[in-house]
Amino acid sequence: MPHIEIDGRTIEVxxxxxxxxxxxxxxxxxxxxxxxxxxxxxxxxxxxxxxVEKAPKPLPACATPVADGMKIATSSRKAKTAQQGVLEFLLxxxxxxxxxxxxxxxxPLQDITMGFANPHSHYTEEKRVVEDKDIGPLITTEMxxxxxxxxxxxxxxxxxxxxxxxxxxxxxxMSIGTYVAKAVRSELSGNMIDLCPVGALTSKxxxxxxxxxxxxxxxxxxxxCSTGCNTDVxxxxxxxxxxxxxxxxxxxxxxxxxxxxxxxxGLQAEDRVTQPLLRVDGVxxxxxxxxxxxxxxxxxxxxxxRHGAERxxxxxxxxxxxxxxxxxxxxxxxxxxxxxxxxxxxxxFRADVAMPIYPALNMALEELERxxxxxxxxxxxxxxxxxxxxxxxxxxLQGGKVIAVDSLRQDFNxxxxxxxxxxxxxxxxYAALCDQLSGASEKRTAAADLADVASILLAADNPLILIGxxxxxxxxxxxxxxxxxxxxxxxxxxxxWLADEANSAGAWLSGCVPHRLPGGHAAHTAGLPADxxxxxxxxxxxxxxxxxxxxxxxxxxxxTALQQAQFVLxxxxxxxxxxxxxxxxxxxxxxxxGAGSFINNEGRLQSFxxxxxxxxxxxxxxxxxxxxxxxxxxxxxxxxxxxxxxAAWQRDIGEYAQDVPPFHAFPALEPVPAPKLADALYRLGxxxxxxxxxxxxxxxxxxxxAMARMHPDQFKALDLRGDVVEISSHxxxxxxxxxxxxxxxxxxxxxxxxxxxxxxxxxxxAACSVRTATRPVAAARA
Amino acid sequence: MxxxxxxxxxxxxxxxxxxxxARSALLAALRIAQEEHGYLSEALMDYVADLLGLPAxxxxxxxxxxxxxxxxxxxxxxxxxxxxxxxxxxGSDAVLAHLSDRLGVGLGExxxxxxxxxxxxxxxxxxxxxxxxxxxxxxxxxLTPESLDALxxxxxxxxxxxx
Numbered sequence: 001m002p003h004i005e006i007d008g009r010t011i012e013v014x015x016x017x018x019x020x021x022x023x024x025x026x027x028x029x030x031x032x033x034x035x036x037x038x039x040x041x042x043x044x045x046x047x048x049x050x051x052v053e054k055a056p057k058p059l060p061a062c063a064t065p066v067a068d069g070m071k072i073a074t075s076s077r078k079a080k081t082a083q084q085g086v087l088e089f090l091l092x093x094x095x096x097x098x099x100x101x102x103x104x105x106x107x108p109l110q111d112i113t114m115g116f117a118n119p120h121s122h123y124t125e126e127k128r129v130v131e132d133k134d135i136g137p138l139i140t141t142e143m144x145x146x147x148x149x150x151x152x153x154x155x156x157x158x159x160x161x162x163x164x165x166x167x168x169x170x171x172x173x174m175s176i177g178t179y180v181a182k183a184v185r186s187e188l189s190g191n192m193i194d195l196c197p198v199g200a201l202t203s204k205x206x207x208x209x210x211x212x213x214x215x216x217x218x219x220x221x222x223x224x225c226s227t228g229c230n231t232d233v234x235x236x237x238x239x240x241x242x243x244x245x246x247x248x249x250x251x252x253x254x255x256x257x258x259x260x261x262x263x264x265x266g267l268q269a270e271d272r273v274t275q276p277l278l279r280v281d282g283v284x285x286x287x288x289x290x291x292x293x294x295x296x297x298x299x300x301x302x303x304x305x306r307h308g309a310e311r312x313x314x315x316x317x318x319x320x321x322x323x324x325x326x327x328x329x330x331x332x333x334x335x336x337x338x339x340x341x342x343x344x345x346x347x348x349f350r351a352d353v354a355m356p357i358y359p360a361l362n363m364a365l366e367e368l369e370r371x372x373x374x375x376x377x378x379x380x381x382x383x384x385x386x387x388x389x390x391x392x393x394x395x396x397l398q399g400g401k402v403i404a405v406d407s408l409r410q411d412f413n414x415x416x417x418x419x420x421x422x423x424x425x426x427x428x429x430y431a432a433l434c435d436q437l438s439g440a441s442e443k444r445t446a447a448a449d450l451a452d453v454a455s456i457l458l459a460a461d462n463p464l465i466l467i468g469x470x471x472x473x474x475x476x477x478x479x480x481x482x483x484x485x486x487x488x489x490x491x492x493x494x495x496x497w498l499a500d501e502a503n504s505a506g507a508w509l510s511g512c513v514p515h516r517l518p519g520g521h522a523a524h525t526a527g528l529p530a531d532x533x534x535x536x537x538x539x540x541x542x543x544x545x546x547x548x549x550x551x552x553x554x555x556x557x558x559x560t561a562l563q564q565a566q567f568v569l570x571x572x573x574x575x576x577x578x579x580x581x582x583x584x585x586x587x588x589x590x591x592x593x594g595a596g597s598f599i600n601n602e603g604r605l606q607s608f609x610x611x612x613x614x615x616x617x618x619x620x621x622x623x624x625x626x627x628x629x630x631x632x633x634x635x636x637x638x639x640x641x642x643x644x645x646x647a648a649w650q651r652d653i654g655e656y657a658q659d660v661p662p663f664h665a666f667p668a669l670e671p672v673p674a675p676k677l678a679d680a681l682y683r684l685g686x687x688x689x690x691x692x693x694x695x696x697x698x699x700x701x702x703x704x705x706a707m708a709r710m711h712p713d714q715f716k717a718l719d720l721r722g723d724v725v726e727i728s729s730h731x732x733x734x735x736x737x738x739x740x741x742x743x744x745x746x747x748x749x750x751x752x753x754x755x756x757x758x759x760x761x762x763x764x765x766a767a768c769s770v771r772t773a774t775r776p777v778a779a780a781r782a
Numbered sequence: 783m784x785x786x787x788x789x790x791x792x793x794x795x796x797x798x799x800x801x802x803x804a805r806s807a808l809l810a811a812l813r814i815a816q817e818e819h820g821y822l823s824e825a826l827m828d829y830v831a832d833l834l835g836l837p838a839x840x841x842x843x844x845x846x847x848x849x850x851x852x853x854x855x856x857x858x859x860x861x862x863x864x865x866x867x868x869x870x871x872x873g874s875d876a877v878l879a880h881l882s883d884r885l886g887v888g889l890g891e892x893x894x895x896x897x898x899x900x901x902x903x904x905x906x907x908x909x910x911x912x913x914x915x916x917x918x919x920x921x922x923x924x925l926t927p928e929s930l931d932a933l934x935x936x937x938x939x940x941x942x943x944x945x
Contacts, residue, residue: 163839164837166840170847
C-alpha cells in the first residue's frame, strides 16, 4: 500500500488510487471541472493540476495514480501558477455573462474563478462564438459558455447508454452538440444539466425563473415510479421551480430521470382545482369546504342507505402516501364497502390469493448491479423504473446477462437477449420455456433462441427473475404468474417484482386491495377488483388522485360506469375529466404540497414533507379523508396530526419484511382463450413513460403525441396508405398517426394507453382492425 | 450506398482490428467512402456508422476533426495550403490571399466552375520547402505568385498530373 504525502499530511491508500481520490480522503480540495466520480477520467480541463515532487511538470490529480513516497503540493507556487494559467485559458472564450446566466450562483467555473484565478487576463482579442443547438424541450444550450469538459458526452455514453452528444470539430472550432440538430432522447438526459460545470446546458423549463440562491430547498421523494428516488425540491414562494436529484447511493445514486425532474411543470395545469367544486343542477360551482363536505357526506350516505354499501367502491392512486391509503380503505370499509383497489391497470385477478404481501424486489437496488443473470418477464424498466434499469445496465456492463420475455421487442439501452412472443401467445411462451427447462421440450419444436435462454438460465447459479408491470396488465396475468413460479423452481432462481408505482408496496400493505386488510390480513368480505366493478352497475364511487378514463385499462368502460353512477366523489389535484361524472370535487394537495411516506420497491420506508404551501383552499388528502371519516361518524378517525395517522398505520400493518415470499399457493387456473383474431390485428399497448399519472400527463415539456406503431411489413401486407390510421375494436374507434416500427411483431399494432385519444379503444391485448384514415391528417390530429 | 468494391475494402480494414473495436476501422472506412462519393454527406456518415455499428455522433466527431474529410461537395482539385508555423513565417498568408484573389473564392469555398476548392490545413511535414500546399495527392513547395499562376493554368488546362 503506497504511503503518500499531500500538503504535508500523510495517508496510506490502495494501489491505483488517484491523487484526486487520496486528497478527497484527506479532505483536501483540488479544483476540477471535467472530473466526476461516476464518469470515466478524461483529464481534459487541466484544472486539477498539482505539484508533484520530482515531476518536471504539474500533473492532473484526477488522472495520476499515486506511487509510494509521492509528495504532492496542491497549493505550492508551481501548482497555483498552473491553476491560474489553466483558468486564464478556459476564460479566453468564455463569455463571462454570469449576470444573465442561469448557472450563476451555482457555477463551478464562477466559484473556482473567484477562488483560484489571477484577476488579470492577457487576452484582448475577440472571443469565439458557438452556435446554439436545439436539443429538445428539456435542455437549453448556450454553447459559447462551454469549456469542453465532455462530462455530458461521457454521461450519454457511460450512464445514459445512448451516445447522442459528441465533440465535433477541432481545436478552437471544437464544439459539443449533436452535429445534426436532434433532440436528446435519453430518459436520463436532465442529469447532464446537473453535470455541466458551466451554464452551457441549463434547464429549459426553469430558464430565467429565479436565481439559485433565492430558492428554498426541501428534501423530497419522487412519486413517479417504484424506485423511490430522493429529490431536492427547489421552490420560490408558492411555486415549485425545479426538482433535482438528492444523492442517495443506495437508491438513485446521483441521478433522477426526466420524469421525476420535469413532472412538476404539470402543477401549473389550467385544470388544477384550488377550491371545492360542487355540481348544482348540472353546473359546477366553487363552494366552501363546509358546503362541499356536506354534499359529499350526504351523497355517500344516500348511496349506502338506498343501495347498500356493496354498491359503493373506492379507487385510489398508488402514488398516494401510506397515510392516505390507510385512511382511504378505512373510510370505505368503515362505510361497509369491501370494494377498495388501486390496481386500475390490471385485468386478471385470479392469482390475487397467491400474491405476495406486497410487490417486493426482494433485494437491495445496489445488489441488482451485481446480478450475473436476470430474466425480465414483461418488464421494460428503462421506461417504468429508469434508475432501477440503470442498476441492471451496470450489471450488464460488468458482464452480467439480461434476458427479456415480452410481447414486443423493447428498446433497451444495453445488450439484452430478447424473446418475443408471437401475437397472443405470451402465456404459451412461458409454458414453452418451462418445458425447455424441464427437458420436456420434445413435444414442441423449440426455437433456437428459446433453447439458448433455457441454457443460460440452467447454467446460472440462482438467476434472478423479475416480474414487470406489463405482465400484470395482461389478460392472462394469473396463468403467467403461476408459470413463472414453476419457471423459477425449474431454473433454481429467485423471483422479485418490479412494482408499478411509487407506493404500490404501500397500497398492498395498507389494505388498498379488495381481498386484504392493512398488514396483509385476509378481508372478512373480499370485495371485487376495479376492473370487475366497471360492469357491476355500482351506484357510488370515491376516487382519489386518479383519472379512470386514462388510468384504467378499460378507460371507456370506466367512464361509462362513472357517468351512470348516482354519486361520484373525486378527491383530486386536477378537475379534468371528473367534471364529466363527479358530483363533488375536493381539492387535494399535489406533488411537493403534502407530507407522508412511501415504501419503495425494496421495501424501504421513506418519508417526505411539504416543500410549498398548498394553493387556495387545497388540503392534504389525509385531512380530507379524516374529516370525511369523522363526518360519517366512523370510529378511528380522531387524528389531529399526520404523525398520529402514521403511528396508527404502523400499528395496523405491524412489522413488515423486506424479503417476502414472492407467491402464496395458487388456485386452479384455466388459461383464458386467446382472442380470436381471424383477420383482425392484436392490439398491444402500455402506458408510455410520460403518461402514467395525472401530474406527468400535464407536464408540457414532456408531452409526446399519441402515436400508433406497426411493423413496416404489416403496413404493406394490409395495403395501408399515408401516416394516419383508423383503429377500431369492439369498444370503439380512434384515429391516430402511425409510425412504422420493426420492433412491433407481425399481426399486431401498438397503441399507447394513458391518452384520452386512445381511451375509446378499450383494453390492450384485444382484437382490433386497422384501415387507412379517411380524414386528412390535420383533422385527425385536431 | 457504397459499391461492392468499397464495401470489400472496408471489410478488409475491419479485420485488421479486434472484433469489439469497430471504431478503429473508422478512419479507413471514411476515407474509402469519401473516395467513392467525393465528400461525406450526413447520409453517408450515418451509413458508415451503421456499417461499423457505431453511434452516428462518433462518426461525426472523427469526420469533423480531420481536415482531410470533406463534409461538403468539393471541386475537382483541392488546394490545401499549409498554414502552420514554418509556412506561416514564409508567407502562407500571401499564398492564400493570392489564390483567393485569382480564384475569386474564400477559404473552404469552391469555384463556380467546380474545378478548385481552397482550404487551409495544418502542417503537412514539408517545412524545409515552405510555403507549401497539397493539391490532390501531390505536394507543391517553395510557392511563389508566379509558380501558383502557372500551376493554376496547368490544372485548368485539364492536366491532372502537373510537374
